[in-house]
Amino acid sequence: MTHPDSAPTAADGGTPGTAGLPGGAFPLPTATTEDERRRGATVALLPVGSFEQHGPYLPLATDTVVACTIAQAIAHAYPVLLLPPVTISCSHEHAAWPGTVSISAATLYAVVRDVAESLRRSGVDRLVLVNGHGGNYVLGNVVQEASAEGRRMALFPQAADWEAAFAAAGLETSAWDDMHAGELETSILLHAHPHLVRPGYETGDHLAGDRRHLLTLGMAAYTGSGVIGRPSRASARKGQDVIDHLVAAFAEVLAVLGR
Template identity: 70%
Template sequence: MNERKAVNYMDGSRRSGQISVPVVSVDTAADVRRRGSAVERQVAVLPVGSFEQHGPYLPLATDTLVACAIAREVAAAYPVHLLPPVTISCSHEHAGWPGTVSISSVTLHAVVRDIADSLARSGIDALVVVNGHGGNYVLGNVVQESAGRDPLMALFPAAEDWESARERAGVETSLLSDMHAGEIETSILLHCHPELVRPGYESTDFVADDRRHLLTLGMSGYTESGVIGRPSLASAEKGQRLLAELVESFAAYFSLVTSPKRPPRPEPGGERG
């Protein structure tokens, strides 16, 4: 049975053994108030996943489970408020498989923006969106458009954070090749939810690096199984190291959003890129 070391949580508790932490927060209002009283700037973390095919051996909720795993580890290491996940997002490229459910980018934009506005009214100073699905391009626009508004927003992890975590965790597949249900996602689930990984992932490797027409053709234009990557190389140990490295990378984001000096507001008619 896969085990993990005990973790010191911000509430002072320690949890160890097989991971079965609820996907949603079990905080009470008193917990939120107590955590908030210990810091000057209030930071919330919002996991955003998806509900889409991940081949024959990973669950439809894989991206949500990955986003929640990252957010949960971040919340264990930093004084942040962990929000429940957004579980359905922009998965239109996976429409060729049964089980996939999508919402429009306009809807996802509105949902995240509404959550941010609600948090601002509740006294939250910053919101970090933890994205678990590569097709949620619109999340970058939400953060970009939040400049000069409350709360301050950030999107995590960036490609650079994944690349650093991949290298340090010993993941062999490049980010280009490890596109979907591959070594990274399978490793994280083997660490966090091994009971959800079905037999067969060891023999379903498939690489399709040239995906220039992905937005037009969807995933079915490149893979029959739904897998693009090398899940056979996955391990629970790599999953644990990936999460640990991402938690380290989050330090720069936490420092940025808790800095007393906010990024400058854009000037009307200023520089255009």
């Protein structure tokens, strides 16, 4: 891999734009085909989010925003091809709340496989799925199958990556207890997109540690608000520290993909 300084930068349009929306965020990559020709990336990032309830104070697109925030930060640090996000995925456990939309696991599986195949035809033979929604279990199966076929694919962040990021950022809630719309997600949005966070997170705490029947009963069996976590502990500083830790940790993913 070349050093990121040798790749096109934001100044010449080579990395995602940062203008166009309130808060200085643009939702899609803005690099041109010439930018990508110069970059010569062999690794692509596909952010995978969701469109599901995140309590009364975070947007339905929170998981997509989180995945894009992580992927954009990585793309600014490493010479990778940043793809636009998958914005609707497997959110069936949130179906009790208005606005939630899902696709089947089979559809998500097919989309990721098709994207990977298209990338290979264009010379990018390694793909990282930057997942922002814990309910996208099928992504792990896609990566396993690709590896068995001799194709390089990775899933990031995984549980161990999140655990390490929690510790590095000093989050006060465990990753298990901070499941949804809690300290982690609220902190990331307070850091990167504070205009998306509405009032109410300060008093939105709700814990439900025993969720053994979640897949059968859905989220509504464990929370009335849609929140499981402690958003009151969130801060922009914690959000920045989480992102910084994940960007640094991504170097190991690139090393593994390069073996």
